[in-house]
Amino acid sequence: MDTIDLEQWLGEAAPRPLAELLRQLAGACARIARTAARGAPEGLASEADASMCAALSGCPHVAGWASGPQCRATVSPEHGSGGAYLVMFEPLDGAAELAGNGPLGSVFSVLPHLFRGTPASDAAFMQPGRRLLAAGYALYGPQTVLVLSIGKGVHVFTLDAEDRSEAGQWRLTRTAVQVPAASTDFAIDFAMQRFWEKPVQRYVGECLAGSTGPRGRDFAMGWSTSLAAEVHRIFSRGGVFLAPRDCKPPYRPGPLRLMIEAAPMAWLMEQAGAGATNGTSALLDLVPDALHQKVPVILGSRDEVERIAAYHADPSENVSWQLFKTRSLFVPSRL
Known part of the structure; x- marks a missing residue:
């Protein structure tokens, strides 16, 4: 049986606009993974932020985004009023451990733009987490994994280390993840x-x-x-x-x-x-x-x-x- 990749999974599981947005985020995470693997920690945090922002600015479905390093929300230059989604992200989680080669990640989530037709100001983001439409994170390590949910369980994708395409190829490696109720x-x-x-x-x-x-x-x-x-x-x-x-x-x-x-x-x-x-x-x-x-x-x-x-x-x-x-x-x- 052939392995399912992210492109196929999104095509079957997500509405087309949301699927397109998540492809952009996954592509940004693949680029961050390659940058991190080059072993040049200086400037990596700003490069990661720029990569995520560039991916979102090119997506017609994104009205605006809020980034951990930025004080205010950013309105999409072209789609600030018409975009259906708002995105929040931390481009480089764990950046404090860069010098020690510690674990790094990127965290993101997607909200609906409830005030569609108006620019996506800070106020548009003031929604409880129950309204999230998607959330996930990438973890950069010996393997780069993308953990994602669109409200239908949690699924894990692994970046193909041999694939050289710009957006990378993510293969579904674990599905319907469940956390055991008890633990030590x-x-x-x-x-x-x-x-x-x-x-x-x-x-x-x-x-x-x-x-x-x-x-x-x-x-x-x-x-x-x-x-x-x-x-x-x-x-x-x-x-x-x-x-x-x-x-x-x-x-x-x-x-x-x-x-x-x-x-x-x-x-x-x-x-x-x-x-x-x-x-x-x-x-x-x-x-x-x-x-x-x-x-x-x-x-x-x-x-x-x-x-x-x-x-x-x-x-x-x-x-x-x-x-x-x-x-x-x-x-x-x-x-």
Whole structure:
């Protein structure tokens, strides 16, 4: 039986405009993979951003995009009013580890342009993750993989290393990915332990106690600065990833950007039967107040995510709840 490639899969699974957009994103990821493989880290982040922007500016279905390195959304010069989609992306996830040859990725997601007929301003992007039409990431390593969902499960494509076409050839290598509900893996930046809130302290403490503790089994702990690498580990063998709120001054509401990082990964997790929360609310239910709003992120195997959420809900854990869990006091509902 012949292997299905991305082109064929999109032709059968996605509406034509969305398929064309995702082909452009996949092509940009293939070009970033080749650039990264050349081993010249200086300037790679800006090259990755430029590659994604160029791919989107040439797509007639994209009204605008929001990039991690850019402060404001970009309106498509030619299709800002007529395009059906808005795209958010982090061009080079894990860039902090470039010098150490650590794992790198690109994260992207697609929203509908609800105000079609008007330019795609920042306000057009203020939608909860539930409205996503597609999300995915590329992970650049010994193999370059593209993990993608259009709301019909999570599927993995691998870049053909011998193909020299500009857009690359992605072959379907895993389909209908499911994350096991239970796991003994967890990932968290332990250097921040003294600043965690009590529910997270409790969860990690129980895991570290292992078979002699209340969980009655041993756990394995890891950590990477690449969100794409952590999510891919969960898709490979299960587990939970925690980037919790902390009390380290200056206070910040969370470490990861809701729209550009948290929402697309939460979308993928839920498509694979896993969970995603900020501790008190489902990540996909959060309505952003700002383009680069940051939130706590806890995602992965559903049993573990539900346990951590239950610890946050326990009044005895003394968690500092947000005044409004899904919307700011000061920003009126527009959508």
